[in-house]
Amino acid sequence: MATETATKTYSKIQLLTLNGPEYRRVSTAPPRAPLANEIPLIDLGQIDGDLAARKEIAQNIRLAAENTGFFYVYNHGISPDLIRNALHQAQAFFDQPINAKEKVSRRKYENFQGYHGVGTTQINDTETKDNKETFSIRYDESNDPLHANSPTQPTSSSRSLDELWTGVSHLPGFRTATVEFWQQRLNLARKLVRILALALDLEESYFDDVITHPGADALYIHYPGVVDPSDSANVDVGIGSHTDIQCFTLLWQDNSGGLQVLSNEGEWIDAKPIEGTFVVNIADFLQRLSNNRFKSTVHRVYNRQTASRYSMPFFLGFNADSVCSVVPTCVDEEHPPLYEPISCGKWHHDRLALASLKKT
Template sequence: MSEFRVPAVDIGPYVEPEQFTDADRAAVARAMDEACSTVGFVQVLGHGVPPSVIAGLADAADAFFGLDPDAKRAYQLPPDVNRGYTPPKSESLSLSLGVESASKMNDFFEAFNVGTAASEFPGLDLPESDYSENVWPSAQFRASVWAYYAEAGRVAHVLTRVFADALGLPSDFFEQFTDHSLDVMRMNNYALPPGTVDLDGDLTGMGEHTDYGIVTVLWADQVAGLQVLGADGAWHDVRPADGALLVNLGDLTAQWTNDRWRSTLHRVKPPIVDGTIERRRSAAYFHDGNVDALIETISTCVDEDHPAAYRPVTVGEHINAKLRGSRAGVLYTDSDRNARRVRAARS
């Protein structure tokens, strides 16, 4: 059996197209197709995000998560509002797959969410339940976080152009589905004060799940914890390479491609050193698509041997059903495909 490996793809020819040739971009598209077909996770290099912007994001997250619990809870919103602060053990990502957890809300990470708001598109009358306004602990936090948010969004849009070329589609194919994309960024913290959680064998940083939308752009510390379910049915540790952003596909891309590309199951198991959870931080930018976009399997991914495996669904329908699982504790029952994969891995 070959060793599990997350492929690295340099997207520089798409970030700075004037410095490269069409042949360079074609090579990137081929490499992306291979990575998305076999693993569903990619180490993306050449993304162009300035190190100073990433450092600003990390500092802002550290400052917020370093506040006392009561100060952080001042920014906690109801579960149906995907913004603001999430305390430890208030979510269970495995429920978004249709997998019951032993203790329903048992993921011990804490998080802070920001996202695209309806006020950014005043002429579209977007639902505020999906495009909620953000809450900001401070002006400095807002400036630093939003600077990275803009960069991650740029990378996500570049990636969809790579995807289009890799799938043999018009280069702007995804733009009609993402011009008011329902994007959210979640900053995660896995290092909690002593006594906040019990260090036992079943401790879960973030339960097994697939991401919901089109593509996720992840910045993370080079600390153990993230695990990806391989084609061999085993969980494999993954850490970002030097200078890389980790990118993985979401459910909607798997549906678009009729599972030609993989929406890969992943989880976070806490790195414990001498009885203490080692600090691990990440920021996941979820590029999910327009709330009203209808996702149907791409015709080039359907043939007699591979009939369409999914029913058409809007982005909003899909995302909200998954969020009701992770944030509100309502078991997701639309499909048992990924639940079967989780149970097989557990066994």
């Protein structure tokens, strides 16, 4: 039920957590443009520079992470040609007939990888089903440049991923472009983890041991166009209101718009596309490790156009078996740890299991 504060009207949204439902106040006003400090633009051109340069980047990211937890990055080092090629491959995959896409249905593979059809997910069960389809891959050590020269034994996960690639082998260049784009984002994510350590007043190597075999999930997402964008009552959400699960997300989005972020005042703000950038957002596990210092902020996608929208997110989490505690720089007498130690793998598993349980 909507309530009024001064001249503004608010409602509530419900979020699913391991401690039960949580509620956030949300303005019913139309989305607005962000203020300069709400989703800032951060230059990563000196991310490989000296320590002083990296600390300057860390300071800018710290301010963003403590505000909305969302920011854009540019000069990130990932080739525009590679991004365009990955987008071309995503479009080629989704342009296939449904029976071709279902050959790599996520029901055949581990860890939710593979194809999810339109309307098969509902990230927020108090809103409509998600009006999107996805193709996803998970971490595979054989694709990780960090372990390029290390002999590895095939795991059930890597065997499952090989079967997945077989199912898309008829698409020329699909596997090559998808893996290379995954590798480049993993490389960037590892650099950002070191910057985030500096932003938390830690040694930049603090998290190195927990990103050797990280959770590194990559998706292609297609949001079909809507027939009548003006009919807001009957237009489903592209993806419902939620926070991300792991440490942070790197998102490439096309020029369609539709990504909206909940401000600290409970207003939806538009995270409009900016050419040459990724959107980065803090996720739940990093908020947990920072003792709520860094913000994992609610966001959603509303596709309000007749044309398709495409995005390509990459989700970074720590090693599944690494048990992590609130970092020491975020704890003192006035700020005791709010969370018990937990492994990133258990955290991720329990959150996904909770979402699955709610659907049954």
